[in-house]
Amino acid sequence: MGDAISVEELQLAARNHGMPLEALRWDVTPIGLHYLLTHYDIPDVSVHSWRLEIGGLVERSQSLSLDEIRTRPSVEVAVTMECAGNGRVHVEPHVVSQPWLLEAVGTARWRGTPVAGLLEDVGIRGDAVEVLFTGLDRGVEGGEEQAYARSLPLSEILAGDAILAYAVNGVPLPPQHGYPLRLVVPGWYGMTSVKWLSSITLLSEPFDGYQMRHSYRTRQHEDELGEPITRMAPRSLMVPPGIPEFMSRSRVVPAGLCELRGRAWAGESEIAGVDVSTDGGKTWQEAELDDDALGRWAWRAWRFTWDADPGDHELCCRARDGAGNVQPLEAPWNVGGYMNNAVQRVAVTVTE
């Protein structure tokens, strides 16, 4: 973990929001505690003039009001969403961008209409291969003025569970979560779920805008193209036990039995297990996984009973998925500082 961050990085940390890790205790993250990454500014949207424009390689272009979208078939899905830059501060050498530690995650119940059904209704032309989602949030990045825009393969949309969401946890989207309408793509890192959606455009070739071509790729060197970032790698986080010291955030726990609790999630394959270490990752024991009451796309709760001896300890947890992927002990490095799913480490002092 680097020693210092710049005031430019702090400006991002001060306006974006992490989920304090004690909020892992809730199955569904309360509004206001879910992580929040806003590339530019939260736009000021009037729902009266707002329309979703659907165009490009479709049979019938559409300009839909929110009411028209709300009358379509709807589903509600619990989704764990994580920023692809979560864990960035822990990678070395240091990468300059939004300086997340581990808190860029949250789970919400999103209600909306499936994207696949909407596109089938407007008619997909045979030469369409990608679906471009463009937001109303505008800014300058890499010297380019742009609206935030990301694409997905059409096949991914047709086979997947992506929705256009207008409600979260039972209420209309608040401004910061994409009011009046956003994309939610279960299993993928958060950059995919474009907020403040203004248009959906079907394309005959992959979109090469800034957020596809430059950002959100794993590259070992600035001058290589790298691989696009897609689904969330396995991760587990625990509620830090005991009470915190204000400044260091180190924890104080009384000796004796201590139930550790946390959550684990993965985008490619389901969570297969969670292991806990109470000696800084030297030895591991399996935690008990709760059932998947929230469904495939949300985190799984786990618990582990620790018999805490007086002294200093380092607690760790690591998730494994069904494809055999497991969280590493050391942070992986790439140019953007993405997808660092190294195990969490929690310093704890156990008192007599």
Next chain:
Amino acid sequence: MGDAISVEELQLAARNHGMPLEALRWDVTPIGLHYLLTHYDIPDVSVHSWRLEIGGLVERSQSLSLDEIRTRPSVEVAVTMECAGNGRVHVEPHVVSQPWLLEAVGTARWRGTPVAGLLEDVGIRGDAVEVLFTGLDRGVEGGEEQAYARSLPLSEILAGDAILAYAVNGVPLPPQHGYPLRLVVPGWYGMTSVKWLSSITLLSEPFDGYQMRHSYRTRQHEDELGEPITRMAPRSLMVPPGIPEFMSRSRVVPAGLCELRGRAWAGESEIAGVDVSTDGGKTWQEAELDDDALGRWAWRAWRFTWDADPGDHELCCRARDGAGNVQPLEAPWNVGGYMNNAVQRVAVTVTE
């Protein structure tokens, strides 16, 4: 402004939440955008077992359920709340604590029952001089294990507008704002408005707990007592105009007429005026103040039309209150980095 902050400070910035300054556009800050400073952890409170204990120098001690508090007379008041540490990153020499830039503010409509009426109903004994409010949030600070606790003079409570709030912006308090009940003291810095309230205790002497004796005082040296921090000094902030550059957050604005908008507030005396500078504080012009539709305890909106010439500019705004206090150009310094209400500076590039 210092060059770097530590990872310890970043840990605080990542879990506490600033209000992105574009949210100044809303009269009442949407839930999830209001600033949030949690000293320790957000506690896990079951409303079924929760009680508010009222004791100390009262005629009839009470143990009240939330339902009992909700049946009392209620008021709703719009309150602008700001952290006493807002602006801390801009003070020099650098002060290590929660590293706020300017975003530790928000306005909410709090509903609850007046504290004065509740205390009168339980009977105030003649020797009571202070009212102590204790929260359920526990941690270690300055080497002392403590529940967060702050007091106010009884005279301040009896003459003032403090309420015990159980709802915000029309909904029950979310966990992070003090569920199920918190104190809200209009006009005072945020540390006064104790969250997750567990008890109210009337005392015969001033309370000297850590948050009164050590924190939240203006001291020039560690070894002096200093003065307690009370009401908010005047401050004005503007919505940064145009669009941002992702990393630097500098702004790009097209040439021509540009309406600058912002808010101003003060805790001692009402806002008397707001001035705007478009040349980094060398010259000032008066902004137009909106009416005080939100009432005495909330921010006042202001606007100023700027004829933006191409080139680089530094925009500033400063508030004046009715007692003649005005925001300084340079940050004041004290040991805790409190009450820095120096003028905001916004770097803007105007394009042809």
